[in-house]
Amino acid sequence: MQRIILGLAVAFLAIAGFIVYSSVASSDVKMYSSPTCNCCDLWANHLEAEGLSVTTEHTSNMAGVKREHGIPYDMGSCHTAIVDGYIIEGHVPVEQIKRLLEERPDIRGLAVPGMPIGSPGMEGPNPEAYDVIAFGGADGSYVFDHIEP
Numbered sequence: 001m002q003r004i005i006l007g008l009a010v011a012f013l014a015i016a017g018f019i020v021y022s023s024v025a026s027s028d029v030k031m032y033s034s035p036t037c038n039c040c041d042l043w044a045n046h047l048e049a050e051g052l053s054v055t056t057e058h059t060s061n062m063a064g065v066k067r068e069h070g071i072p073y074d075m076g077s078c079h080t081a082i083v084d085g086y087i088i089e090g091h092v093p094v095e096q097i098k099r100l101l102e103e104r105p106d107i108r109g110l111a112v113p114g115m116p117i118g119s120p121g122m123e124g125p126n127p128e129a130y131d132v133i134a135f136g137g138a139d140g141s142y143v144f145d146h147i148e149p
Contacts, residue, residue: 027101029054029088032065033079040079043091043121050094052083075111075135086110087136091119096132096145108136110144118149 029047033040035058044054059065065080069087077090084101087109100110111133112119118127127149134144 027052027084029081029083031056031079031081032059032062034058034060034062037078039091039115039121041121042123043079046120047094047097050098052094052097054081070108070136071111072135072141075113075133075141077111077113077115089113091115091121092132093120093147099145105134106137107134109134111135119147 029044029052031040031044031054033056041056044056047054062078062080066076066089069080069082071080071087071089075089079090081088083097086100086107088097089109089111091112092110096110112130113133115122116128116130117124119130129146129148131143132145132147133141135141
């Protein structure tokens with residue numbers, strides 16, 4: 001009897017894991033960026049390489065996009081994306097986006113303020129540590145993850 005229960009539990013966990021993975025892998029990302037920003041395209045490539053579908057809308061009014069989506073000024077970066085109702089501001093790694101979609105915290109979104117060297121789309125010599133910030137929740141902003149080079 002214990003083996004049957006254990007077998008059913010393992011099967012349930014496998015199915016639940018597949019459902020979560022499938023919903024994350026099939027998420028569509030809408031990215032707003034300047035038509036002349038190459039690092040935004042590189043970030044989109046990073047997401048697509050990990051199974052996310054990215055649609056880009058070029059605009060010359062990124063400040064308006066950020067205002068419309070309620071992105072705090074100190075969280076700003078070069079591009080803004082929307083995925084499953086969450087705001088993704090800047091060069092947030094795909095691993096943190098997938099974690100966000102799995103955990104579904106009560107926040108507006110994630111941001112990597114500025115354009116830190118070594119973040120996805122900003123690869124280069126001398127990568128630096130940076131924080132992925134959760135913002136727009138009841139608890140204010142907090143470090144969602146710390147990334148070391």
